[in-house]
Amino acid sequence: MGRAPCCDKANVKKGPWSPEEDAQLKEFIEKYGTGGNWIALPQKAGLKRCGKSCRLRWLNYLRPNIKHGEFTDEEDRIICTLYATIGSRWSIIAAQLPGRTDNDIKNYWNTKLKKKLMGKFTPDYQGKISSFSATLSQSLPNLSQLCKDNLNSFYTPTKSLSGFESSSLPQNFLYNNNDIPSFTNQCSYYPQNQVGLMDLKYYPVKDQNMLMFGGNEASCSSSDGSYSQISYSKDVKPEEGRFQGFLIEENKKIMLDYGKINSDDPLNTFSDDHEKANGIFDNSQLQYDLEEVKELISTGDGNNMFFLNYEN
Template identity: 45%
Template sequence: MRQSSLDIHFLEERRTRCKMGRAPCCDKANVKKGPWSPEEDATLKAYIEEYGTGGNWIALPQKIGLKRCGKSCRLRWLNYLRPNIKHGGFSEEEDNIICSLYISIGSRWSIIAAQLPGRTDNDIKNYWNTRLKKKLLGRRKQSNTNRLSSPSEDPTDSNVSDSNALSNSTIERLQLHMQLQSFQNPFSFYNNPSLWPKLHSLQEQMILQSLNASPNSLMQHGLLSPQAGHEQQVYSYEQATASVTLQQDYGKINNTKIVELDNSSNENNNSHYTNTLVDSTIVSTRDGVEQSNAAVQPASSFQAELDDFLENKAVGFIPQEDQMAEFDSFKEMNGSKDSLSWWISNFDTKSASSNSWDSISFIQSEGIFQDYELGYQ
C-alpha cells in the first residue's frame, strides 16, 4: 500500500523529531535559502530598527512575513545589516591582531571579533581562511621545501644538524614565549598542553636548560626587554623558573596556583591580566550580560584537558614536521628574521606588552558593547 505524500512528510518529520534528537528550528520546506534580496534586507532592517528582535529570532520572520529561518535572520542582521559593520579592507594592524589572537586562542572567532570593532566573527573567519591562513601556509610550504631540499637525511650530516638546530631554536623560542605568556594568560594556547607542538625530550631539555641558565639567556632570545618603560615585558628569573616548574609539574598544577602567581606579578608591573582576561570574556559575550563565571569556565576546561594530557599525551613526544613548519611560518611572517618576536614588537608599540591579551589595550569595551548592543536589542 502506497503512503500519501502527506503521510510520508508526517513520518519523516516524526522520524526527524524522534530519531534525530531534536526538532529543526524551522520548517525547512517553507523557508527560503540562499542570498538575501534587497527587499528582504529592507524588511528585516526596518523592523529591527523600530522594534528590536523582541528577544526571539525564531518567531521574528513570521512576524514580519519573511520566509526565512530565524537563525538566518539573525545571521543576516549580525553579519550584514546592523549598523557600523565594516566589510573588507583589513588593515595591517587588524591582520596582526587577528594573527596574534589566533596564535593565542585559536579559532575563537567571536572573541577575536570582539577585539575588532565593526568586524564580525564571520568576516574575520572568512578573512583568515581565505587570506591570512594562505599567507602563512604559503610560507610554510616554502619552509617545508627548503627543509626537504636538504641534500642528506643523515642526522650526522652537518647541514641537517644546522637545519634542525634552526628549527629547534625556533621551537625553543616559541616554548619560551609560551612560558612567559603563561603568566599573563593562564587559559591561553600557551597554557594548554594538548594544543602544544609535540616535542622531543631533548628539545624539552634544551628549553629547560635555556631557562635555568640565566635571565640573560632570555634576553639573548629576545624575550626579555631591557628597555626602560617596558616593565610589563620584564620577567624575573624566579618567575621564569617558576613557570617552568609549573609546566613540568603537570600533575600538580592547578588554577589557583596560576592565579596566585599572576597576582604576585601584577603587584609589580601594573599588568592586570586577570582583569584583562575577564574583560575580554565579558566583551565576548554578545548579550551584554556579565558572566561572573566566564573566566572560570575555561579553567575547568583547561584542567580537564590537562588531565587528558597526563593520561594520554604525556609520553612519546615526537617532533612533527608540519608542526615545526607551522611555527616557522609564524616566525617568518612579517619579514621577521629568525625571531618570534614579530608580534611582540608590533604590540610593544601600542601596549608595551608581549602578551596578546594584555595587548588588548585595543579593547575598547565601550565601543564594543555599543556595537553589540546594537546587534542584540
C-alpha cells in the first residue's frame, strides 16, 4: 500500500496563486505564524491549497525581504563558484545570497547563467569541453563504486591536504602500490588545441571530509615533465574564486596548487607557468578557471567529476 497523500488532491486548487490567496496566506502567517505545520495551515487559513503549495508560495514569493530581479555580477560569481564546488545544491547556494531563493537561483542558472558562461567559449572549445566532460562523467559510476568498495584502504595523509601547505606522500605511493585501489580511464585531452588521448589513473586520497582523486601517467606537455591531475578541496572559499588542485610531480611528492589554465592550451589543467592563468577568459567580465567551467557545464546531474563527499 502506498503512502497516504499529504492532502486531498481532488479538493485542492492548483496553478497560479491569485492576489486574494496571496493576501490571505500572508495575513495568516504574519498573524499566527506557520505553527510548524504546513499541512494543517491551509485549512486554518481558509485556503483550498495543499500545505506544500502554501509553503512554497510563502518561501519563494511572499516572505519578507525576498529579492527579485536582476542578479548582480557578484551574485553571478558566487553562484558559479559554489555550483562548481558543490553542484546543484541550490538551497545551500541560496543561503549565501540573502534574499534569493533556491528556486530563483535554479531558474536563473538553468535559463541564463549557464548560457552566459558558455558564451565565453568559441564554438570549437564548447564542443571540446562538452566531449571532455562527457568522457569524464562516464567514469563516475566506476569511481563511486570504487570508493564504496574501498573506503578503508585509501591512503590517509597524516595531515589534512585541504589548504595550501604542501604535503608529501610516501615514496612509491603513486606507483607500484597494489594496496591502493585505482581506476584507469582513457580520455581525450587537448594539448595545444589538438585532440589527443591519455590514460588517467585515479587514486583516491582520503582527506578529512572528502575523497580527492590524484592521478599520474597523464600525458603532459609541461616542460618539467610533471604529471597533473586536478582535484578539489571543499575548503576553497567562494571569494578565492578558484580551485585548488594536485600537482603530482615526478619526485612523487604531492603539493597543492591552483588549477590554472594556459592561454594556448585551455584544456590542459596545468601550464608551465603556474602563476599565469589568463587564457581565454582574459578581459572577460567573469573570471573563471577552466576547471570551474568544466564543472559548470558538465551534465548537470549534480555530480562533480572528481568530487565525492563521503561524510555520510
